[in-house]
Amino acid sequence: MSNPVKLSVIYYSSTGVGTEIANTLVAEAEAAGAEVRLRRVPELAPDAAIDSNPAWRANVEATRSVPEATPDDVVWADAVIFGSPTRFGNIASQLKQFIDTLGGQWAQGQLADKIYSGFTSSSTAHGGQESTLLALYNTFHHFGGIVVAPGFTDGAKFADGNPYGTSHVDAQGANKVDDVTRAAAAVQARRVVAIARALKNGQAS
């Protein structure tokens, strides 16, 4: 496809739930015709903390080949999907740290007029997924971004039930990313790419 939508999926994941969702978003967005960059933000936790949880160490090792995000990955993109696990109802400090490196690009207006969306996961069903996504979306307004949430725009969304973004309840590791969450990610990826394409084409004409 000539001049495809450029999408960055920029995420933090400790124990791999977010990694699974990010990979699904990438596959679905590529199937929808986007050129995609998958990026993880730098880990900030010390090795002692990572080694206290085998799932955390396993995810660190499994994602070593995923490039670390840089501000250019946001500037380059027509659309950015950010992801973070819920941390006490908010985004993880690792993702916040990356976002807080974007002041220079913000000051130059390089973050504005893009599509933004988000995904998350938590251990419990009412553990703060929506507050995490809404907290993330506060930032997108400061960017001058255009927030594209999935809403209930597809029947699949009535299964996962989160109109703010793809989310998954991991039940402390007992509930792996499943077809319900993958279907929600597919809806979000297709919607972000379609609206980014419409915006891009409109701006070009």
Ligand SMILES: Cc1cc2nc3c(=O)[nH]c(=O)nc-3n(C[C@H](O)[C@H](O)[C@H](O)COP(=O)(O)O)c2cc1C
């Ligand atoms: C410090 C900390 C805070 C957390 N806070 C919440 C929370 O508020 N609600 C919740 O349901 N789960 C909470 N969790 C669980 C994670 O959000 C959950 O396991 C998530 O799916 C992990 O995603 P990841 O595998 O991508 O790191 C917390 C975990 C940690 C380590």
